[in-house]
Amino acid sequence: MARIEINAEACKSCSYCVLACPTKTIEIGKEVNSKGYLYAQQVNPDKCIGCAMCGHICPESAIEVWK
Amino acid sequence: MAEEKKVYTRTKGIIEGAVSGFCPGCMHSTVHKLIGEAAEELGALDKLVRVEGVGCCGLGQFYVTCDETIAAHGRAGAVATGVKRSSPDSLVYTYQGDGDLAAIGLAETMSAANRGENFTVIFVNNGIYGMTGGQMAPTTLVGMKSTTTPKGRDPEEHGYPMHMSEIINQLTAPYYIERVSCDTAQHVIKARKAIKKAFQYQLEGRGYCLVEIVTSCPTNWGLDTLKSLDFLRDKMFTEYPLGVFRDKGAEEK
Ligand SMILES: Cc1ncc(C[n+]2csc(CCOP(=O)(O)OP(=O)(O)O)c2C)c(N)n1
Ligand code: SF4
Numbered sequence A: 001m002a003r004i005e006i007n008a009e010a011c012k013s014c015s016y017c018v019l020a021c022p023t024k025t026i027e028i029g030k031e032v033n034s035k036g037y038l039y040a041q042q043v044n045p046d047k048c049i050g051c052a053m054c055g056h057i058c059p060e061s062a063i064e065v066w067k
Numbered sequence B: 001m002a003e004e005k006k007v008y009t010r011t012k013g014i015i016e017g018a019v020s021g022f023c024p025g026c027m028h029s030t031v032h033k034l035i036g037e038a039a040e041e042l043g044a045l046d047k048l049v050r051v052e053g054v055g056c057c058g059l060g061q062f063y064v065t066c067d068e069t070i071a072a073h074g075r076a077g078a079v080a081t082g083v084k085r086s087s088p089d090s091l092v093y094t095y096q097g098d099g100d101l102a103a104i105g106l107a108e109t110m111s112a113a114n115r116g117e118n119f120t121v122i123f124v125n126n127g128i129y130g131m132t133g134g135q136m137a138p139t140t141l142v143g144m145k146s147t148t149t150p151k152g153r154d155p156e157e158h159g160y161p162m163h164m165s166e167i168i169n170q171l172t173a174p175y176y177i178e179r180v181s182c183d184t185a186q187h188v189i190k191a192r193k194a195i196k197k198a199f200q201y202q203l204e205g206r207g208y209c210l211v212e213i214v215t216s217c218p219t220n221w222g223l224d225t226l227k228s229l230d231f232l233r234d235k236m237f238t239e240y241p242l243g244v245f246r247d248k249g250a251e252e253k
């Protein structure tokens, strides 16, 4: 099963990954990191296809992807 | 079940655990990781040497793992010439903003390109002086507001936007010139390919390569991250169309 890991501390809440994900499995969550950014979180991870579009677009290299 | 494979990894070209100093949504961060990824794919990360311009790229010195030096504002082309000529086995790149490369550094930029120096120029064009708070750059769009053009850039008073890839494409020596962006995953992949190609050409000793990345500056454009993507696509890409201007390597094939 494909999966991703988001490094919450590196996330700056830009939403680019939310836009890039073809299966709409990432959202900006309601929790903040130590810098005060609402960080991205994966929702319905079962839908993730491991395409890595989120990884490519993330400016902060905060997302790693397994397939 | 088939074994799980990592398909996207954080590059070793940026410091483990480091968080960049760039603003949210700023593509300086994206370009930094792409440089690391491209060098890594070529197995040349340990040869990489960065000659940094002056601007928000200065935040990169706390973010990248390679050796580096910082040139006086605009002079990266001259400094990189010295570094590459005295250390020809190094993979040398300059990292310069539009204020650095196209304003104060115009003479050094043009001269190094005209000599066909064998290093790679990474030119980040966000249409503004980001670091110093949003003054007009040579690349600022007509009508675009900045702190020094509060009513918008007026060509009568401030001239027109300068297209550096097109201008450098008038010279004979340059080997490869491409303009890319980082607004979609597809464009990010293309941008990485362009940087990798430029690095490959340098390793083969082919001469001067320029990769211009058209990016946003959400902070000084006064737009949130997603609106800055719209501005980038609607306005910046119209003035600065993406594409390959020259690829002598492809012509030779
Ligand atoms: C000799 C000198 N003049 C002026 C400055 C002030 N200064 C610092 S960065 C900068 C402009 C940077 O703009 P750009 O190259 O577009 O980089 P960005 O921050 O937009 O990425 C200026 C004018 C300086 N540091 N040194
Ligand atoms: S790997 Fe693809 S499907 Fe999975 S979260 Fe990232 S963009 Fe979405």
Ligand code: SF4
Pocket (backbone or CB within 6 Å): A006, A010, A011, A012, A013, A014, A015, A016, A017, A018, A039, A040, A057, A058, A059, A060, A061, A062, A063
């Ligand atoms: S693209 Fe990266 S920095 Fe932006 S919201 Fe997603 S994880 Fe956070």
Ligand code: SF4
Pocket (backbone or CB within 6 Å): B021, B022, B023, B026, B027, B028, B056, B126, B130, B131, B216, B217, B218, B219, B220
């Ligand atoms: S001021 Fe602009 S160019 Fe500088 S880090 Fe912030 S968004 Fe990026």
Ligand SMILES: [Mg+2]
Pocket (backbone or CB within 6 Å): B055, B097, B098, B099, B124, B125, B126, B127, B128, B129, B130, B137
């Ligand atoms: Mg700039």
